[in-house]
Amino acid sequence: xxxxxxxxxxxxxxxxxxxxxxxxxxxxxxxxVLIKKGAGALGANxxxxxxxxxxxxxPALFAGYSLYGISTILLVLALRHGQLSLLYPVFAMTYxxxxxxxxxxxHESMNPYKLAGIxxxxxxxxxxxxx
Amino acid sequence: xxxxxxxxxxxxxxxxxxxxxxxxxxxNLLSVIxxxxxxxxxxxxxxxxxxFVFGVRRGELSVLYPMxxxxxxxxxLWSWLILGEPLTRPKLVALGMILCGMALIGMGAR
Numbered sequence: 758x759x760x761x762x763x764x765x766x767x768x769x770x771x772x773x774x775x776x777x778x779x780x781x782x783x784x785x786x787x788x789x790v791l792i793k794k795g796a797g798a799l800g801a802n803x804x805x806x807x808x809x810x811x812x813x814x815x816p817a818l819f820a821g822y823s824l825y826g827i828s829t830i831l832l833v834l835a836l837r838h839g840q841l842s843l844l845y846p847v848f849a850m851t852y853x854x855x856x857x858x859x860x861x862x863x864h865e866s867m868n869p870y871k872l873a874g875i876x877x878x879x880x881x882x883x884x885x886x887x888x
Numbered sequence: 889x890x891x892x893x894x895x896x897x898x899x900x901x902x903x904x905x906x907x908x909x910x911x912x913x914x915x916n917l918l919s920v921i922x923x924x925x926x927x928x929x930x931x932x933x934x935x936x937x938x939x940f941v942f943g944v945r946r947g948e949l950s951v952l953y954p955m956x957x958x959x960x961x962x963x964x965l966w967s968w969l970i971l972g973e974p975l976t977r978p979k980l981v982a983l984g985m986i987l988c989g990m991a992l993i994g995m996g997a998r
Contacts, residue, residue, distance in 0.1 A: 789953055796945035803945075809938045818941065852954055859950035870996025871950055874989045878957050881985030884978055885960060 774839025777831055778847045785828035786854030790862055791821030845886025867871040889994075891943025892955045899936035900962030904970065905929030932933050951997040 795817030812818045812847065835844060856875050859865040909926030913919055920926065944952050965983050968971040 789949065792941060793944050793949045796941045799941075799945050803942070805938060805942065806969065808942045812938065812941060818953070822937065852957070855953045856950050859948065863949060865948045865950045866998065867950070868996045870992050872996075874954060874992030874994075874996060877985050877992060878954055879987030879989075881982045881989060882957065884982040884985060885964075887978055 767788070768840050771840065771843070774835040774844060775847060778839070778844045779834035779850070781828045781831040782848060782850040782854055784824050784831065785851045786858055788821045788824035788828060789851075789855050789857050791817045791824065793863065795819075795821055823841045846883035848886075849882040852879055852882075855861065889943070889947065889952065889955060889997075891912060891939050892952045893958055895936045895939035895943060896956055896959035897936075897962055898932050899959050901962050902929045902932035902936060903959075904966045905932060906978065923995065948998060952995055954993050955990060958990060961986055 795811070795815045798815065798817065799811055803811070812822060832848065852875055856867075856871070860867050904927045906929035909923045909929055912923060912925065940956075964975070964979055964983055970976040
């Protein structure tokens with residue numbers, strides 16, 4: 758889609774890359790929820806080999822890593838045309854979605870430390886993108 | 889939590905070898921499948937995901953997932969030590985912020 762014959766102007770391309778990265782963060786966060794669900798269903802003390810096999814054989818884990826792959830491909834597509842310094846902070850939104858989903862899906866507790874931590878990490882990644 | 893941090897450590901070697909391997913790539917399939925650096929990079933990524941699954945099976949996702957950010961700290965270090973990329977002030981600031989964020993989340997863990 759990024760090799761369309763009609764040339765897009767800069768801002769349209771930038772917007773398209775932005776939306777692509779937002780999709781990528783949503784899919785990436787959904788992937789983490791599936792991976793956590795699948796990993797939680799592993800036995801009490803799985804070996805490394807059992808864990809590796811489960812990644813292919815457990816539907817939730819397999820689906821999670823498939824989504825993870827898709828989100829990585831979307832990110833690469835977005836980065837081909839977008840500006841890295843703008844897209845990197847957007848990409849860090851994955852951390853925000855995963856936190857929200859952890860509370861919504863797994864009923865994990867939220868507290869000021871976790872919130873401050875997430876904000877600091879996202880800001881740190883944004884600084885990294887400015888390089 | 890140690891497993892997830894270990895996963896981020898090995899995952900950063902995945903990135904390092906992919907980077908070194910990609911630099912030596914030519915435009916044919918054979919050069920992709922015989923590129924041991926690239927294959928080693930992929931192997932590191934696979935190993936790192938097994939560790940991640942192992943680590944994430946217990947504990948809170950809202951605590952464990954942010955630990956993945958430690959991977960960018962390792963990657964910054966290897967880029968500086970092995971690839972010779974400059975460690976600029978913004979990079980150091982980002983590194984410090986990511987570590988502080990992780991410490992905060994660790995304090996908020998149940």
